[in-house]
Amino acid sequence: MINPDLPRIDQVKDSFDEILRNGKITNFGKFVRDFEAKTHEYLGVETVSLSSGTVSLIFGLQALGLQPGEKVIIPSFSFVATAQAVLYAGGIPIFAEVEDDLNVSIDDVERLLSEHDDVGAVIAVHMYGLPAKASDLERIVSAASERRNKKISLIFDAAHAFGSAQDGRRVGSFGDMEVFSLSATKVLVAVEGGLVATKHPATANRIRNMRNYGISSNYNAHFSGVNGKMSEFHAIIGLHNIQHIDELLEIRQVKARNFRKIIAENTQFGLIEWPEDTIHTIKDFTVLVPEESDPGYRDRLTRYLGDNGIETRSYFYPPIHEQEYFKTFSTRKLPQTESLSRRVLTLPFYTSITDEQMGYVTEHLCHFERELS
Numbered sequence: 001m002i003n004p005d006l007p008r009i010d011q012v013k014d015s016f017d018e019i020l021r022n023g024k025i026t027n028f029g030k031f032v033r034d035f036e037a038k039t040h041e042y043l044g045v046e047t048v049s050l051s052s053g054t055v056s057l058i059f060g061l062q063a064l065g066l067q068p069g070e071k072v073i074i075p076s077f078s079f080v081a082t083a084q085a086v087l088y089a090g091g092i093p094i095f096a097e098v099e100d101d102l103n104v105s106i107d108d109v110e111r112l113l114s115e116h117d118d119v120g121a122v123i124a125v126h127m128y129g130l131p132a133k134a135s136d137l138e139r140i141v142s143a144a145s146e147r148r149n150k151k152i153s154l155i156f157d158a159a160h161a162f163g164s165a166q167d168g169r170r171v172g173s174f175g176d177m178e179v180f181s182l183s184a185t186k187v188l189v190a191v192e193g194g195l196v197a198t199k200h201p202a203t204a205n206r207i208r209n210m211r212n213y214g215i216s217s218n219y220n221a222h223f224s225g226v227n228g229k230m231s232e233f234h235a236i237i238g239l240h241n242i243q244h245i246d247e248l249l250e251i252r253q254v255k256a257r258n259f260r261k262i263i264a265e266n267t268q269f270g271l272i273e274w275p276e277d278t279i280h281t282i283k284d285f286t287v288l289v290p291e292e293s294d295p296g297y298r299d300r301l302t303r304y305l306g307d308n309g310i311e312t313r314s315y316f317y318p319p320i321h322e323q324e325y326f327k328t329f330s331t332r333k334l335p336q337t338e339s340l341s342r343r344v345l346t347l348p349f350y351t352s353i354t355d356e357q358m359g360y361v362t363e364h365l366c367h368f369e370r371e372l373s
């Protein structure tokens, strides 16, 4: 399933040669600095590179001032890292519903903000790279902050969404902060890594200190911090990939639109809404098994596709509030999340996928639906 976009060796050989010869393999060398400069230029806000998306979320919450025991509203329909980061940062996750597009429900976030008076932050996820409704979230979080006379931070978990855009606004500058993952399954790959993007320079600086054991100079820690650095090896890969990101996105948009079209024309599988004017990374190409299908349908389909060499995933099932470790934080049923998470099926999709491969997958969906379901 992982088919990352990576450079050929000849495209990065000189850079690797350079660091292996001069020994400058970490500690904010020229490639990390260059990667940060390029991401800054691309996103138009301050950027800080880190060792993973999860660490970026933890640092981000803390740098924005989350206090121990404060609540953080997150969608339950996400990868578990979103919730783990909240706990590691000292917060308590409160789970929100999603809308039909699998992004967080604005009405539900608004309801939770009015019911809980100790919310320190809201995290929305740009699911699979489809931007969440940023303006609505900015409006309701800022209204709640005013009512409370206390700043509630708005963070976007943009792990899937480097390069996405909505209403002419590129993901990266929404809310107080956006957090990207650069791991192997993402569209901008640095092997492993994370990136914080924020309009607030002081917050970016706080994170720069946090990622270096709290040290800002002369081995003298002025702040709390751990090791959250990106190495030069990772930065070289990230740097190569960011120079090709628009090209990759263009290819992915065309292929994904085509894949959607043939699935819609030939099967009953549900597609997730994707507005025309939105740039979507399609980090995962996820369809929905028919609503009326029986509980074993998705498992049978997964097995059938697997037997035919088609690897799939159920991203994201189980939803976080149903996972063993997080059940204790779950205070209510989330019917829409529970229903949609039982219907999602993530099909093979990567930048180099061919029309034949998409056709092969669609044929098998069709065959299963007609003959085997």
Ligand SMILES: Cc1ncc(COP(=O)(O)O)c(C=O)c1O
Residues within 6 Å of the ligand: 052, 053, 054, 055, 078, 079, 081, 082, 125, 157, 159, 160, 180, 181, 182, 183, 193, 194
């Ligand atoms: C929504 C979401 N948030 C956070 C992360 C964590 O990113 P990382 O694996 O870089 O720590 C992921 C990783 O897949 C993710 O899907």
